[in-house]
Structures are given as structure tokens and as C-alpha cells.
Amino acid sequence: MAEVFAEDRQTSSAVLDDRKIEELSSGRERGAGIRVVVGETTGFAHTADLTEAGLLAAAEAASAVAREGGGGVRTIALHGDGRARPAATVLPAGVPKAAKLELLVRADEAARSAGDAVTQVSAGYGDSRRRILVASSEGRLAEDDQVRTRFNVSCVATGDTGLQTGYESVARTEGFEVFERVDVEDVARTAARRALSKLSARPAPSGELPVVLAGGSGGILFHEACGHGLEADHIVKDASVYVGQIGELVASPLVTLVDDGTVGGEWGAFAVDDEGRPGARNVLIENGVLTDYLWDWLRARKEGRASSGNGRRQSYQHLPMVRMTNTFLLAGEEDPDELVAQTPSGVYVAKLGGGQVNTTTGDFVFGTTEAYLIENGRITEPLRDANLIGNGPEVLRRIDAVANDFDMTPGTCGKDGQSVPVGCGQATLRITGVTIGGTAA
Amino acid sequence: MSDLPSLAEAVAARAEPGELVEVYVARGQDTEVRAFEGDVESLSSATSSGVGIRVLVEKDGGGRLGFAWAGSLDEDVVAETLAEARDNAAYATFDPDVTFARPDGVAPADLDLWDADLASVPTDRKVTMAIDLERQVRHADSRIRQVSSADYGDELVEVALASSTGIRAFTRRTAAFLSVSAIAGEGADSQTGTGFSAGRGLGDLDPDRAADDSVTRAVRMLGATKAPSGRSTVVFDPRVVSTLLSVMSAAMSGEAVVKGRSFFAGRLGEQVAAPEVTLVDDPTDPRAFAAATFDAEGLATRRNVLVAHGMLGQFLYDTVSARRAGTRSTASAVRGGFAGTPGVGCRALVLEPGQLDQPGILAAVGEGLYVQSITGVHSGVSVVSGDFSVGAEGLLIRGGHLAQPVREITVASTLQRMLQSIQFIGADLEWLPGVAAGQTLAVGDMQISGS
Numbered sequence: 033m034a035e036v037f038a039e040d041r042q043t044s045s046a047v048l049d050d051r052k053i054e055e056l057s058s059g060r061e062r063g064a065g066i067r068v069v070v071g072e073t074t075g076f077a078h079t080a081d082l083t084e085a086g087l088l089a090a091a092e093a094a095s096a097v098a099r100e101g102g103g104g105v106r107t108i109a110l111h112g113d114g115r116a117r118p119a120a121t122v123l124p125a126g127v128p129k130a131a132k133l134e135l136l137v138r139a140d141e142a143a144r145s146a147g148d149a150v151t152q153v154s155a156g157y158g159d160s161r162r163r164i165l166v167a168s169s170e171g172r173l174a175e176d177d178q179v180r181t182r183f184n185v186s187c188v189a190t191g192d193t194g195l196q197t198g199y200e201s202v203a204r205t206e207g208f209e210v211f212e213r214v215d216v217e218d219v220a221r222t223a224a225r226r227a228l229s230k231l232s233a234r235p236a237p238s239g240e241l242p243v244v245l246a247g248g249s250g251g252i253l254f255h256e257a258c259g260h261g262l263e264a265d266h267i268v269k270d271a272s273v274y275v276g277q278i279g280e281l282v283a284s285p286l287v288t289l290v291d292d293g294t295v296g297g298e299w300g301a302f303a304v305d306d307e308g309r310p311g312a313r314n315v316l317i318e319n320g321v322l323t324d325y326l327w328d329w330l331r332a333r334k335e336g337r338a339s340s341g342n343g344r345r346q347s348y349q350h351l352p353m354v355r356m357t358n359t360f361l362l363a364g365e366e367d368p369d370e371l372v373a374q375t376p377s378g379v380y381v382a383k384l385g386g387g388q389v390n391t392t393t394g395d396f397v398f399g400t401t402e403a404y405l406i407e408n409g410r411i412t413e414p415l416r417d418a419n420l421i422g423n424g425p426e427v428l429r430r431i432d433a434v435a436n437d438f439d440m441t442p443g444t445c446g447k448d449g450q451s452v453p454v455g456c457g458q459a460t461l462r463i464t465g466v467t468i469g470g471t472a473a
Numbered sequence: 474m475s476d477l478p479s480l481a482e483a484v485a486a487r488a489e490p491g492e493l494v495e496v497y498v499a500r501g502q503d504t505e506v507r508a509f510e511g512d513v514e515s516l517s518s519a520t521s522s523g524v525g526i527r528v529l530v531e532k533d534g535g536g537r538l539g540f541a542w543a544g545s546l547d548e549d550v551v552a553e554t555l556a557e558a559r560d561n562a563a564y565a566t567f568d569p570d571v572t573f574a575r576p577d578g579v580a581p582a583d584l585d586l587w588d589a590d591l592a593s594v595p596t597d598r599k600v601t602m603a604i605d606l607e608r609q610v611r612h613a614d615s616r617i618r619q620v621s622s623a624d625y626g627d628e629l630v631e632v633a634l635a636s637s638t639g640i641r642a643f644t645r646r647t648a649a650f651l652s653v654s655a656i657a658g659e660g661a662d663s664q665t666g667t668g669f670s671a672g673r674g675l676g677d678l679d680p681d682r683a684a685d686d687s688v689t690r691a692v693r694m695l696g697a698t699k700a701p702s703g704r705s706t707v708v709f710d711p712r713v714v715s716t717l718l719s720v721m722s723a724a725m726s727g728e729a730v731v732k733g734r735s736f737f738a739g740r741l742g743e744q745v746a747a748p749e750v751t752l753v754d755d756p757t758d759p760r761a762f763a764a765a766t767f768d769a770e771g772l773a774t775r776r777n778v779l780v781a782h783g784m785l786g787q788f789l790y791d792t793v794s795a796r797r798a799g800t801r802s803t804a805s806a807v808r809g810g811f812a813g814t815p816g817v818g819c820r821a822l823v824l825e826p827g828q829l830d831q832p833g834i835l836a837a838v839g840e841g842l843y844v845q846s847i848t849g850v851h852s853g854v855s856v857v858s859g860d861f862s863v864g865a866e867g868l869l870i871r872g873g874h875l876a877q878p879v880r881e882i883t884v885a886s887t888l889q890r891m892l893q894s895i896q897f898i899g900a901d902l903e904w905l906p907g908v909a910a911g912q913t914l915a916v917g918d919m920q921i922s923g924s
Contacts, residue, residue, distance in 0.1 A: 046564075056540070056561040063544065270618065
């Protein structure tokens, strides 16, 4: 199999920090990655030289590892679905630079007016337009035009107990129209509130406790606890706790987990993946039973099946691999307030930070950036940031309640040195016991 | 000689009256081989190049800054990039402290960071190294169940920097590395271990060390259980210490300090760590993996003593943060390639070694926890608040020796308290890939969360 992946990416970004717009930045990158797969071996080369000579040189380098295949020229009929149209309605290149920067100034003012203890504010705006074309010797020809926009605010609050931080972000696979719905001042106030609330926070507890995750606090729990472990590259190498578990009960019956690259506007959405396959909705766990893994072309071919539309890459300079898109737990039926009221004691996590997993052991961590104690069924005192640690299959079995307030959050997923945008989602849910890594005994 | 310096100078010379132009051009060539089951799983090789241009429209000693970058060195693209950076400058807020570095008379260290042989090593030999490494690990121990990755990688990078303020810097460096991840298994239990070796060329690589590390670390974790919660002395593995130092160094950034984002702000001259602690960032030390002759603004690198005998001595600065703080750059500008702008960072952090090696430290500690790897550093360590909480796996220390393995635990404290609670700094200093060296380190009174 031989494949050409061509990419043209334009980005612009700006940071406001310490009351000043530091600089507006623009970037442009175009090139092609050429992949040649013979047997179990993949050869890859990339070039920024998109002339015929440049592409041929890269193709030569990529095929060098698989020389025994012999030379020759073959003409291949390519079948495409027509030119891609961006889903965005307001392309970033058509938006005046001043309009982008004005958002930053408004966010700065809103965050600083949230309280005198807000001592530092940083706000970031970024957009990108990524046009890709994939053509393969299997006859595949596909194009996509992906426009993404993000906005984030981080605040420092200063008090008697030292410094605390708060962060909030919005990131969508949309153009500038996202700001017709999203109020950047709300984003800023949320970040400020998180920093301010932690000034009076006490150290997080240490040990195993019931944990309630707020709806949309960061479905990163599922991203780490099982999402990575369901990626077929880990499965085929026997490097996941979920190997051989298809058809088995791997989670509480309340868990139905979906990965869906087609959810309009979400951060991990696209029309076609970076191997030219259409994005798809894949049910991974249904009522607690493992139904499927996530597949790219290479690993699917090994199993004689089709890719699930999860072949992604950071840029033309990278080989594609199995990646999540938008990964979420379907909502349940309980009322979120009721769910908290029925929890005598524990920790309420309003916002999660990042996480990390060892797919082989299933052990994973995720950090809190806004959390509170639950005492007698009520949310009480704020807690300082801490990591939570658990084992994927164990934690999934301990989910004993799922509410109806579903929401999604954007994130950046790193794997093997490549970063891609992903979405995560879940409703308010309770885990009967997770280890909380605080400093309070 | 590379064509990059003249290219950078030519673009910098296009600065118009009233503006400053700084041009960063880079070219890299890299090879990556991954082996699996005795064969090549993937082989990538490529060259890439690009340019990053900053334009400063000057006014009253400060100005407005714009930036643009492109993944190409084509003449037209470079010209467009300059025009775009110039256009962007009009939109920044006027900042009285913004300026570019100017030559400061410090001579660059004489460092040889280029292994000329690396460019001529045939690909076959690199492939063989990856395949041999995979085979060696697979057969090292009957409990090794899988080698999930065995990689060889190298890069050759050339960077030229020129500015209309007189900066002229050219650096080139090579790097080669081996890394391997092993999975050990017994019954239903699987555990992982990674090993690596890195240097400037093939001759620096030690496949046996990489293989042994991955096997030992995976096998000794078999049978791991959760440790009980409680307070304990924690002994960190040299690799973990390297990670901790590089994360903590963000608090030493003069930019973070001057903007009120570091728990070290306002503490210069105070005793912030145990008296045994002397911490230096010295990019002129050729043993450091990220040693460099110039910083990312083109100033000659220099040795900076951050903490001396526990006392906070100085912070790290680039040109702009130094100006904000009323001091001089410590030549600590770093950037993530041509698409990034300069920021403050360390390159070669090292703790002054103590007297004891690892067995000596374990014996002295007696009872505690040995941490071989940590997770969740980015979500669990804040250099603003100092809060520290990370996932950990390792071995209990019993009677001064490593004992049963433990996993799925966290260790927590605050960075402020950890620095004061350092009990032993190892003599076993290792230069590791990344921006910090490592050695065994014992920290008292940490909170373990487990069962």
C-alpha cells in the first residue's frame, strides 16, 4: 500500500498576558507525508517540497525499506467524494485581526473584575485551518477542510495562603462564529472563580473515597481509564488490560461509551480521518459490555476488517496511528443534585485537569482543578488541587450512578510524541471509591 | 559551511527604519526506526526546515512585537513571513520592556555538539540497532512477555539566528537515542518498564544499559500491590529526579516571577531548601544533553547558580523578562523550534552531588518508599501554588533495602516543603536526556495515598 497525505495548515494565535497583547503570531506549513507498507513493515518520509521531483524523492525514501517489492509504474484510478467544504461558516482568515484581539481584552477585564485577589490574567486565542488530501494505491481519494478555534483564560489569585490558579477553555471545530454563542467574559469569570475559590481551600484528603464527577467536568476519566486501552495498536501488541475482553463485562452496566468523530463542532471532530476514512460513531462499551476497539488502517488490515475512522496524525510529518476523537459516556437518568444528596461523604470534582495512563496495567491518574468536599450529601469546602489514581477496569466497575446533565469538554491528547485535538464528555456520575492523592491524612 | 547564517542575515538586513527584525532559521534531518518481533515495524526519515521571524516596531525604547513562521525556506515564503510578522506587530500592545537581545560581549563556550559520523551512518546499521535491542530485551528474562516498542532515533539540527541588533549565532547539534519498553508478565499480572540511552552519536549509545533498565524495571514490579496510606520518606529514582527538577525549574523563570506566577517570587536570598542543596543550570557543560553555545536569542550561554547551600540566589531571564525585572539576561531564552517565540527555560540543571550512592541512601533511610516512575506531573504539580501530587509506582524500602513492589498510589506534598525536607542527595549523578541531570534523592515526610 502506498499513500500520500498532503496538508496545508494556516494558524494564527495571540496571547494577552500581564495586561498586554504580547504578540500576534501567524504560521503556515504545507507538505506531504508518504507511507509505503509492505508486509509488516512501514516506510515513511515527508517533504515540504510539493513538486513532482520532491514527492518522488520522498516516495523513494519511504519505499527504500521495502525494496524487495520491485519497481515499475502502476496507474491507479482514484475514487473520491468530491471536494471538501469546511463546516465553519466564518473562516478565520476573513476575520479582522483586531476582532480576535478584542476578545482577549474583554476577557482580561472580566477576569480582573471578578475580585481584587485576581493578580494575574493570561488569555489566549488561536485558530487553524487545516486542509488535507489523502490518496492511496487502494484507490482512495479523500479531502477535508478542518477549521478549529480555541480560547482560554488562566488566572492567578493571591491570598494569605499563597497563590492559586484557575483555568477555563473553549475549543471547537468551528470558525469565528463560535463567539456568537460563547461569551469570552463568562470563560474569564469561570477561570477567575476557580482561582479565587481555592484561596480558602484546604488540602485534599488522602486515601480512597467516593468521588462525584460533575457533568462535563472532563470525560478525561474515560479517555484515560479505558479509551487508550481500547486503541488497537496497544491491543495487537498485548499491551492493554482490555486484550481478549470483547463480549465481557468490563464496566458497570451504567456505562455506555462511544467514540464519535462526527459530533458536529466538537474539538475532536472531522469529516475524514488522516487516512482518508470518513469519521464514524463507534460504540465501544454498551451497558458495561466491551463491544469493540478503535482501529486505524494498519491494525484493521491485520484483523481483516475495516478501519473505524480513528487513524489520525499531528501533521504531514507524522505517521498515522490509532487515536480517539470525541469519547463520551452516554447520559443516565438521575438528577445530578439528587446524586450528590445521596452521597454522604466524598469528593465532588467540578473540573478535571489532565491525565495519564499505563495501558498495560490500566493504572491511570487525572488531576483536579476545582474540587470540593461532600459532607452529609452537601457540597462544602473547596479543596486544593490533587491527582486521583485508579485502575481503569476497577474504576469503571465502581460507577454506581449516572445523571442526565451531559456535557463535553475539549482537550489535547498526547501519544507517542504526537498531539491531536479530542473531545471528552460525560454526565455527573459517582464512583464508589477512588484514591485521592492529597496531603491531608 | 551552512547556508543558514547568510540566509538569516540577509532577512535581518531588511529591517526598515524604526523597526528591529530577528530571524531564526532551522534545518533538521531525522531518522526513526521501530522494531517489532525481529523485523522493522516502521522506518521514517525526513528533512525539514523553517523560519520564525519577529518584528519589533520601536518606540521610546520599547515597542510592539509581531511574529510569523513558516515550514519552508523558499525565498517567497520567507518574504511573506517577514511581511506577515510586520503586519502582526501593528496589533500588539505597546510594551516599554520589549526589545531584542544585543551582543553582550560574553564569549560562547567551546562545545562540540556535532558528531560528524552520524550523518554518514548507513540506515541499515540503525535498523540493526533497533532490531538487536528488541531481541535482547525479549530474550533477557523468561518473564518478558512483550516488547511494546524498541526504537532507534537520531537527529541532526542546524540553527542560525540573526537580528538587526547585531546578533549572529549559529549552532548545530546531533543526537541519537535508543529506547525500549518491556512488558513482564506472570499469570494475570503484567507490568511495564522502560529503558533508554542517549548521546550525540552512535558511539555514545549503550544498548545493554537500555535493555537492562527496561527488563529490571518491569520484572521487579511483578506482584505489585497498593501500598497503605501514610506519611513516609520517599526515595526518588534518578530519572524521576530529572523530571522533578525540570518541572520545578519553571518556578525559577524570571518571567514567571516578575508576573507573579511562581511560589519563589519575593524569596530571593531566603533559605528555600535544605542546606545540602546547590542547584546550577550550566548549558556550557558538555556532558549535559541539552548543552548549547547560544540561547534562543543568540546570547552565549553561561553558568547560573540558582540555589547555593539552600539559599535562593537568582532566577533565569531572557532579554525581556530581565528588563522587566531591572536586571540582565542570564542567556536562558529557549524556544520550541522555528514556530515558537523565545521564553525562559533551563537547559542543564544539576544538583550538586552528595556523598552516598543509591544503596547507601537506602540503608540510611531504612524504611520508606522507593519511587521508580511517576505519572500525572502536568496535572499534579503547580509551580504557582507549589502543590505537588503525582501517581507513583516503585518498591517499599525495608531494612535499608528494596522490598516488595507497590503501584496505584500517589505521593503528595508541596514543592516548598519538599525542598526543605531533602534528606540525601545521591553521589550517583547521571546526565539524562532532557534539561536536567538526575541522581537518587531522598525527601522526608511525604503523604502516600493508597489502600
